[in-house]
Amino acid sequence: VTLRLRAPQADKVIVTSGGDIPGLPREGLALTKGDDGVWHLTLPKLASGAYRYRYVVDGVPTNDPENSATSQSNTMSWSLFYVPGAQWMDEQRVPHGAIAAVHYYSSALGKPRRMHVYTPPGYERGRGTYPVLYLLHGAFDSDDAWPSVGRAGFIIDNLIAEGRAKPMVIVMPDGHTSRIVPGERGVLNVDDFVRDFNADIKPYVEQHYRVRTERRSTAIAGLLMGGLQTLDIAFGDLKDYAYVGVFSSGVFDVQRSAQWEDQHRAQLDDAALKKGLQLVWFSTGRDDGLLETSTATVAMLKKHGFDVSYAQSAGAHTWINWREYLEKFAPLLFQK
Numbered sequence: 001v002t003l004r005l006r007a008p009q010a011d012k013v014i015v016t017s018g019g020d021i022p023g024l025p026r027e028g029l030a031l032t033k034g035d036d037g038v039w040h041l042t043l044p045k046l047a048s049g050a051y052r053y054r055y056v057v058d059g060v061p062t063n064d065p066e067n068s069a070t071s072q073s074n075t076m077s078w079s080l081f082y083v084p085g086a087q088w089m090d091e092q093r094v095p096h097g098a099i100a101a102v103h104y105y106s107s108a109l110g111k112p113r114r115m116h117v118y119t120p121p122g123y124e125r126g127r128g129t130y131p132v133l134y135l136l137h138g139a140f141d142s143d144d145a146w147p148s149v150g151r152a153g154f155i156i157d158n159l160i161a162e163g164r165a166k167p168m169v170i171v172m173p174d175g176h177t178s179r180i181v182p183g184e185r186g187v188l189n190v191d192d193f194v195r196d197f198n199a200d201i202k203p204y205v206e207q208h209y210r211v212r213t214e215r216r217s218t219a220i221a222g223l224l225m226g227g228l229q230t231l232d233i234a235f236g237d238l239k240d241y242a243y244v245g246v247f248s249s250g251v252f253d254v255q256r257s258a259q260w261e262d263q264h265r266a267q268l269d270d271a272a273l274k275k276g277l278q279l280v281w282f283s284t285g286r287d288d289g290l291l292e293t294s295t296a297t298v299a300m301l302k303k304h305g306f307d308v309s310y311a312q313s314a315g316a317h318t319w320i321n322w323r324e325y326l327e328k329f330a331p332l333l334f335q336k
């Protein structure tokens with residue numbers, strides 16, 4: 001992949017990716033200026049997938065003005081490109097679902113909010129009902145992350161077309177309840193989001209979409225911050241969820257883990273709730289900084305008698321892994 005930016009009056013141009021592009025340092029790489037005023041850089045060979053990037057032109061961050069594809073995070077937007085070659089997430093010649101940006105008012109938070117909702121191929125023309133997956137993003141991202149850099153729509157389209165996954169509605173809410181100010185505490189404001197989810201997001205979806213509301217038709221999964229939110233929501237009312245997925249996450253630090261275990265002990269030790277629980281699924285990269293967090297959380301759940309499916313993958317804390325986790329997790333849902 002070669003990046004180009006026409007900026008004849010610039011003195012220095014750097015490209016950064018926030019860790020999304022393997023081999024690109026956090027501080028970025030400098031582009032070379034050509035005689036025509038076009039700066040250029042050829043990246044190291046990349047595997048198939050979606051990658052976010054932005055330029056820093058003489059110290060000013062800016063998106064690529066010649067690339068209309070973007071991905072929003074909590075405080076900024078990124079330019080986005082896709083390297084094809086992985087059929088399971090390529091845009092293939094199959095029936096496609098639709099992803100809508102849905103605006104709603106949060107009574108729990110007292111302000112308007114947004115989420116993205118995927119509906120499967122044929123949803124608009126039919127009258128049938130569908131199971132629902134609530135899919136949560138990680139820290140510093142937004143509800144636009146799974147649809148854009150996460151390729152969630154194309155992944156599910158392909159799985160459905162192959163008969164490997166059931167048609168489903170996927171709800172991708174905004175896990176942050178406010179904009180993050182760099183340096184301030186409270187990035188992982190899980191409690192406010194859980195209140196918003198239970199009071200507004202889930203009821204809105206059940207009222208406005210043809211989703212089945214019984215336990216066996218309801219799944220929830222998330223990565224990093226969304227993984228912790230998933231655990232809080234699912235084990236806060238386990239009778240509502242039959243499928244739980246945690247990507248590169250768990251209950252953070254020893255002190256919080258002990259508090260979380262005490263807070264949810266009634267749910268953890270309720271044998272009746274385990275009977276309707278079809279799947280608890282974890283996966284983390286072997287080079288992920290949260291590997292210890294994941295393994296400790298899996299051990300805690302097993303201690304309480306849960307049958308946890310846990311697999312370590314190659315790689316680290318990146319979208320390269322999280323897209324693959326969704327492709328592995330989704331076919332396990334709603335099969336029984």
